[in-house]
Amino acid sequence: MKKIVILISGRGSNMEAVVRACAREGWPARVQAVIANRPDAAGLGFAQANGIETIVVDHRQFESRASFDTALAREIDRSAPDLVVLAGFMRVLTDAFVERYAGRMLNVHPSLLPCFAGLRTHQQALDAGVRVHGASVHFVTPTLDHGPIVAQGAVPVLAGDDAAALAARVLAVEHVIYPRAVRWFIEGRLSIEGERVALTPSEPQWLFADIAGEGV
Incomplete structure (x- = not known):
């Protein structure tokens, strides 16, 4: 039985998606703990309600990033x-x-990496005038929002979209591709080959979504 620790800062909707998928699909794994860097993180309540240990390591209580990371x-x-x-x-x-x-260590980023790293990704996409946007699951490396990509999901950018509307459409895709990528890891199906991630046995590592955010 593999053990998973999930780190959150807020509502933790992707954490919920992973926890629900683990239970629903019967993964050979359990979410051992959910750790937040903010004591008011809303996702802590969901974790507690599902019998998962919750821990708070408040970054504001540490003098440096390094000391916080050590405690974390x-x-x-x-x-x-x-x-x-x-x-x-x-x-x-x-x-x-x-x-x-x-x-x-895996992360989900709300853009089709390597495009639009950092913050305000949805506004970045709108400002750039792209017609397709999405999310990426990747292994974490020291370079921010980079690292070998495990899975990506794409959504259309629609006329009249603002950042909030686009964010909601992307988030729905995140909730599909992130649990899928975590399951692949748990099943021992992922291997990093340079900058690429191989999946064995092979299956699509991408998702195209229609306007409703459902795979097509």
Whole structure:
């Protein structure tokens, strides 16, 4: 039975999607703990209601990014996880922290990487005038919002879209591709080959969505 630790900062909707998929699909895994860097993170309530240990490591209580990361790693390692899942965890992690979990830490980013790294991705997409936007699941590396891509999901950019409307459409896709990518990892089907991720046995590592956000 593999163990997963999920890091959140807010409502944790991707955390919910992973937890629900794990239970629904009977993965050979369990979510061992959910850790938040904010005590008011709404996702903590969902985790507690589902019998998952919750931990708060408040970044505001630490003088430096490195000291926060040290404390965070200490709490993660108590669960001895096979996989660390970043689910809306809004902290830039130090290189040392990232290297500690190299090859076993996933993130979902709301853009089709390598386009639109960083924040305000949906407004970036609108400002650039792209016709297709989406989300990417990738292994975390020291370079922010980079790393070998596991899966991507694409949505259309519609006339009249604002950042909020586009964000909602992308989030629906995140809720599909992130649990799928986590399951692949748990099943031992992912291997990193340079900058690429191989999936064995092969199946599509992408999702195209229609206007309703459903795969086609």
